[in-house]
Amino acid sequence: MTDNLPKVRGIYKFNELLNRYTWLNVGGPADVMFLPADEADLRDFLRQKNPKESIFVLGGGSNLLVRDGGMAGVVVKLASDDFAKWHIDGNILYCGAGRLNFSLKKIVAENGLGGLEFLCSIPGTLGGAVRGNAGCFGSEVANVLQTARVMDSAGDVFEVTNADLGFGYRHSAFPADWIVLEAGLRFEKADATETARIIAQNDEYRRTHQPQGIKTAGSTFKNPEGMAAWRLIKEAGGDTLVFGGAKLSAQHCNFLHNEGTSAADIEKLCTAVQKAVREKCGVELEPEVQTVGRE
Numbered sequence: 001m002t003d004n005l006p007k008v009r010g011i012y013k014f015n016e017l018l019n020r021y022t023w024l025n026v027g028g029p030a031d032v033m034f035l036p037a038d039e040a041d042l043r044d045f046l047r048q049k050n051p052k053e054s055i056f057v058l059g060g061g062s063n064l065l066v067r068d069g070g071m072a073g074v075v076v077k078l079a080s081d082d083f084a085k086w087h088i089d090g091n092i093l094y095c096g097a098g099r100l101n102f103s104l105k106k107i108v109a110e111n112g113l114g115g116l117e118f119l120c121s122i123p124g125t126l127g128g129a130v131r132g133n134a135g136c137f138g139s140e141v142a143n144v145l146q147t148a149r150v151m152d153s154a155g156d157v158f159e160v161t162n163a164d165l166g167f168g169y170r171h172s173a174f175p176a177d178w179i180v181l182e183a184g185l186r187f188e189k190a191d192a193t194e195t196a197r198i199i200a201q202n203d204e205y206r207r208t209h210q211p212q213g214i215k216t217a218g219s220t221f222k223n224p225e226g227m228a229a230w231r232l233i234k235e236a237g238g239d240t241l242v243f244g245g246a247k248l249s250a251q252h253c254n255f256l257h258n259e260g261t262s263a264a265d266i267e268k269l270c271t272a273v274q275k276a277v278r279e280k281c282g283v284e285l286e287p288e289v290q291t292v293g294r295e
């Protein structure tokens with residue numbers, strides 16, 4: 001397949017280990033990783049590539065369990081500056097999907113972009129946050145997203161609105177082959193000092209209430225309606241399960257803690273936790289972390 005790849009201006013990497021790109025620090029090689037130079041390069045690549053070849057967009061890797069066998073096809077990473085551009089028009093911040101949410105802190109604080117503070121504390125990229133309707137501190141992407149510019153697998157670019165995306169709890173109805181290029185996020189003009197204070201307060205909350213410095217992917221399971229996943233896990237004894245170096249965090253038992261193990265062990269742990277909660281509490285936990293790749 002590597003012989004038939006279109007000529008691009010960006011970079012191809014072959015057999016690139018994905019554990020370097022995931023917060024859980026697991027994941028075998030991608031057959032091909034493509035880092036487009038810009039939007040036009042991505043479009044030309046999609047138009048010329050073998051249509052049978054699958055595409056997977058990797059954001060910040062903060063919500064992914066990539067299996068040890070790695071990924072077939074082409075993993076696309078929007079890493080160039082072209083995918084991190086931003087500008088403000090009226091009460092909308094337009095921002096490239098490849099931008100890391102953490103790097104929005106300065107933009108949101110200095111410009112007093114009220115209502116976008118929550119986003120700045122979520123690991124990963126804006127594209128990943130849009131796709132999964134990421135949220136925290138009482139808000140989520142669905143509350144602020146006005147429009148998104150997307151590219152489909154044919155390389156065609158179009159704009160969609162919030163209503164088109166079928167947002168739900170940590171969910172969007174995004175077709176699998178759409179790549180988010182840019183999001184338009186609505187804000188309310190606020191005092192810059194106050195915006196900076198909220199961002200710092202959110203960061204402080206995470207520092208004091210969530211595990212720090214561990215290999216994790218954040219919340220492993222979604223909270224079932226009216227219930228906290230961590231409470232169910234504790235009640236079922238899931239917090240004591242260990243597979244190799246895979247366990248749940250002692251500080252927050254809905255957070256995975258990879259102490260140096262394989263994706264296979266982490267997957268076994270997740271399955272065992274689901275089974276324990278099913279048997280003890282009669283509740284089916286739905287994964288929040290997305291598992292992808294070859295076994």
Ligand SMILES: Cc1cc2nc3c(=O)[nH]c(=O)nc-3n(C[C@H](O)[C@H](O)[C@H](O)COP(=O)(O)OP(=O)(O)OC[C@H]3O[C@@H](n4cnc5c(N)ncnc54)[C@H](O)[C@@H]3O)c2cc1C
Pocket residue numbers: 023056057058059060061062063064078097098122123124125126127128129130131132133134135136170178179180181216217218219290
């Ligand atoms: C310590 C920690 C804390 C966390 N806290 C929170 C939290 O408070 N709230 C919360 O919601 N989540 C949280 N998460 C989970 C994670 O940060 C979010 O789900 C995040 O939005 C994932 O973005 P990403 O760029 O890392 O996406 P990835 O993990 O790289 O990918 C996730 C999915 O998004 C898709 N995707 C990525 N970019 C694009 C794009 N441009 N176009 C189309 N699809 C794309 C991928 O194909 C994949 O399907 C946390 C994770 C960690 C590690």
